[in-house]
Amino acid sequence: MDDKILHTLEYQKVLNTLSQYTQTSMGKARAEQLKPSVQLENVKHLLAATDQACTIDRLKGSPSFGGITDNTDSLKRARIGGTLNPHELLAIANTINGSRRLKRFITHIHEDESVDILFNLSELISEQKPLEDAIKACIDESAEVMDSASPELAQIRRDLRNGEARIREKLDGMIRSQSVSKMLQDQLITIRGDRFVIPVKAEYRSYFGGIVHDQSGSGATLFIEPESIVSMNNKLRETRMKEEREIEVILQKLTALVAEQCDLIRDDIDITGQLDFIFAKARLAHSMKASLPRMNDRGYLKLKKARHPLIPTDKVVPTDVELGNSYTSIIVTGPNTGGKTVTLKTIGLLNLMAMSGLFIPAEDGSQMCVFDAIYADIGDEQSIEQSLSTFSSHMTNIIRILNHMTPKSLVLLDEVGAGTDPAEGSALAIAILEHIHRMECRMIATTHYSELKAYAYERKGVINASMEFDINTLSPTYRLLVGVPGRSNAFAIAERLGLPGKILDFARGEVTEEDQRVEHMIASLEENRHAAEVERSKAENLRRELDELRSRHERELAKLEEQRDKYVEKARLDAKQIVDKARREAEEIIADLRKLAQEEGASVKEHKLIAARKRLDEAEPEQKRKTAARRSAKQEDRRSIEPGDEVMVYSLNQKGHVVELAGSKEALVQLGILKMKVSMDDLELVSGSASSKKTQAQRHVTTLKRTRDENIRNELDLRGANLEEALIEVDRFMDEAFLGNLGQVSIIHGKGTGVLRTGIQDYLRKHRHVKSYRLGNYGEGGAGVTIVELK
Structure with a gap:
């Protein structure tokens, strides 16, 4: 560029x-x-x-x-x-x-x-990170090499501190003695040239001997290194030289690491x-407050409420421009100080910003084009920089543009043809614009010449535009009006300012009929534009009202959904309470059954089981019974349940096998070692029975025996289950094992994190039928298995 x-x-x-x-x-x-x-x-x-x-x-x-x-x-x-x-x-x-x-x-x-x-x-x-750590292990935040940078440096600095301490101790003893203190200007120890000295009155110079390193401005005080500490200062100096050499070694090592x-x-x-x-x-x-523009390479520009980035936000007037679709050239006409130059600069500068990866100060949806070059001839007394230009310099610049532009270029011309005779200037301007238009460049040009209005009107792909002017206030609004050529407004302004009517009438008579028709046409276009803007404003208001209605509807819908979620959550909590209550009552019934089994010894009478079953039915939640009834209705079209079929008993959440049908409404179901009568409404067919299952289900058992049964498991595998599910399974398994008269069972829980093992063993510790428990031995599963001894 x-x-x-x-x-x-x-x-x-x-x-x-x-x-x-x-x-x-x-x-x-x-x-x-x-x-x-x-x-x-x-x-x-x-x-x-x-x-x-x-x-x-x-x-x-x-x-x-x-x-x-x-x-x-x-x-x-x-x-x-x-x-x-x-x-x-x-x-x-x-x-x-x-x-x-x-x-x-x-x-x-x-x-x-x-x-x-x-x-x-x-x-x-x-x-x-290793290099950073190496540097910071040797250099502190004050850019000082630390003692810990090397063992040698640590030792050298210990020697330095010890040497300084000995020298200070020696000098402290001297300045505190009465014989010496009267010879000192001040009782203090100071340093001159890295050597410890004391301030001695000039008349006592010969008493101390040693080396004079400095004197005060008046000459009354000499800073003397006493002879008794010369050798100590020399040794301290040697140690400091060692420190410098060691620091240099450390810095060289760190520099080598950096070089790598x-x-x-x-x-x-x-x-x-x-x-x-x-x-x-x-x-x-x-x-x-800029936005991301959409980019293309087909010469299309569309700016929505574009603002010049260098003009304060409270003063800039947004501009709407579209170029490269229905028309490729815009001719902007109108008087001075209307904002034509600023509009040109806004379009060009925003396009440069977009091509540089910068957001542009315009509304979302704006589009910019990637041109191979942007050319501009902008510069007169109205420009932002106040740079003056002559006709010759204008033409020189335009000639350079004509020689370098391509069909993929954007050309911006301000006051084309200005600075010379109006007739020749307008003709030259039309010729230049026509050449650029034929090259299919994207072009925006401003001019004072009214002849260019007719050119833009007659040429396909070229459109008129103007800067809006408020007749009532006699001031420009700086808004670009595409499709409407500019009016001079000279007569209207003169009339508002008080020019006599006779003079105005004479002036109007000097204007040709063709020019008057053009002015009337422009006035008509402006009236139509104002009417269109009013209608557009009404449409915008309607759109906003519709948006508000839609937003209100969405808020009400969200509120209804929130209320629905609350009701569902409340129903879930209520159902949980019902289930918890039913579970507690079921556990009480099971506890009573265990007690009956212990008290009655070998068997429990059938009528007692029926009574217990009735208590379970009464403990069933109302909602669950309704669900079971609905489920039963859905199964009417399925085949009837027959002896030997596998069924799901919903009230107990267990699968079993039908032993025999007890009428049309009940069935005798085998549930593990238990047999009980269950309502047909509480059953759902799981699968058809095999002959072996049917044969097994036909065995009629009327009493509950506490004897060893071949079908009772002595091992429970809980691997992969969570703790809550595992405890339910352990409770059921312990009941079966106890009623099956098993002496020892195994619970496989795996090793894992130990959460499952700990939870199960805490449960076993409180169980009434557990005599003892231990982890498995070698060959039994080790820490992944708990062996339980039953009473």
Whole structure:
């Protein structure tokens, strides 16, 4: 893209605003060097990345780029063998840390909301955690090499501290003695040139000997290193030199580690700069209240309520423009100060922004085109930059445009043909516009010449437009009216300002009849437009009312659904209470049966079982009985239940086999070791019976024997069940085992997490028929099996 057009449309000012939203120097450099792309797929990718950054900014806010800096120069020196100082090493460690935090932030967002472009980019960050740890193990946050950087350095610094302590102790003893204290200017110890000294009055210089390192401005005080500590200061100096050499060794080792990862770190810096730049575009979009435009490469533009990004929001007038569908050229006519130039710049600048991957300050649904180039000849006394131009410079610029434009270019011409004789200028303007139109370029041109109104009216693919002018206030509204040519409004303005009527009538008489017809036609178009806008306003009001009605309906529907969910939940809780009550009563009945079995010894009389069954029927929830009745009605069309059939007893939630039919309404059903009469309404056929099942079911048993039965299981496998289901099965299994007179049973629960084993053993600890229990031995299943001894 030509730099001249970028300057003309003030593109760099947008980039300057964008750079203010970056957090790193790398991101700022990218923002300042941003150029529009002429590749449609590339533009779509850039806009998609900005859109994903906007999504993250809306959901979680923008990520922090704190600590990330451009360490490129330090990496170059490390690569060629230079030694990095602690500040440079710490900056590299902080950059690695910041890059890793940024990567994790985007990864966390991507788990909930797809931001694949940013995620794939962040995945390229190498995360040099070992290098960061190595640096921070040696250098603290103040960029000082720590004692723990090496054992040698730790020992050297201990020697330093001990040496300083001995020197201070020696000097403290001197300055506290009465004979010496009177010779001192102040009773304190100070340092000059890394050597400990004391402030001595000048007249006592000969008393101390030693070395004079400094004196006060007046000369009355000498800073003397007493002879008694010269050797100690010398040794301390040697130790400090050892410290410097050891620090240099440590820094060299860390620099070597950085050099090994130099390329990866440089790539990480580049990636974080890209991410900072993308999130800056998202923050710019938020500040401008901008939206994502749809992009195409077929020369189609559609702007809805577009605003110039450099004009304050409270002052800018939105513009609606469509170009490239029914017409490819727009000729905007009308007086000065109407906003024609700003409209041209808005269209051009917003297209450049979209081609750069930036959102545009316009409403959703706006469309922009990826042109191979945008050309503009804008510049007169009305331009935003106040840059003046002559006819010759205009023509020079237009000639350059004509030589370089293609059918895929956008051409913006302001005051085409101006600056010369009106007759020649209008003819020249028509010729230039006709040439550009024939080239099938997309073009928007502004002019004062009324001749161009007729040109636009006669040419297919060219349409008139004007900037609206309010006659009542004598001021422009800055609204672009496509389809309506501009009026001069000179007579109307003069009349409102008080020009005598005779003069106005004479002036109107000088206007040709053809020009008057054109003015009347334009006035008629404006009246029709106003009428259409009124109708459109009514339609918009109706649409809003319909939207409100629909929203109200949706809210009421949501409220009804919420109430329905509450009622369903209440019904579920009520049903749970009924079932819990029935379960408690059933457990009481089973407990009574066990008690009867213990008291009566070998058998329980049939009439007692019937009485217990009646209690179970009475404990059955009303809702369940109704459900069973409905279920029975549905089964009327199925074949009748016969002896030997497998059936489901719904009141007990158990399967059994029909032994015999007791009339038309009841059946004797075998349930494990129990036989009981069950209502036919409480039964549902599961499957047809085999002859072997029918034969087995025909055995008639009228009493409950507490004897060993071959069909009783001595092993229960609960693997894969949850604890609640397992306890129900264990309770049923223990009843069967007790009534079957088993002495020992096995419960297989598996090892797993131990939750199932613990819950089952807690239940067995309280069971009345359990004598003892233990985990299985080797060969019995080990910790995955519990062996239970029954009483």
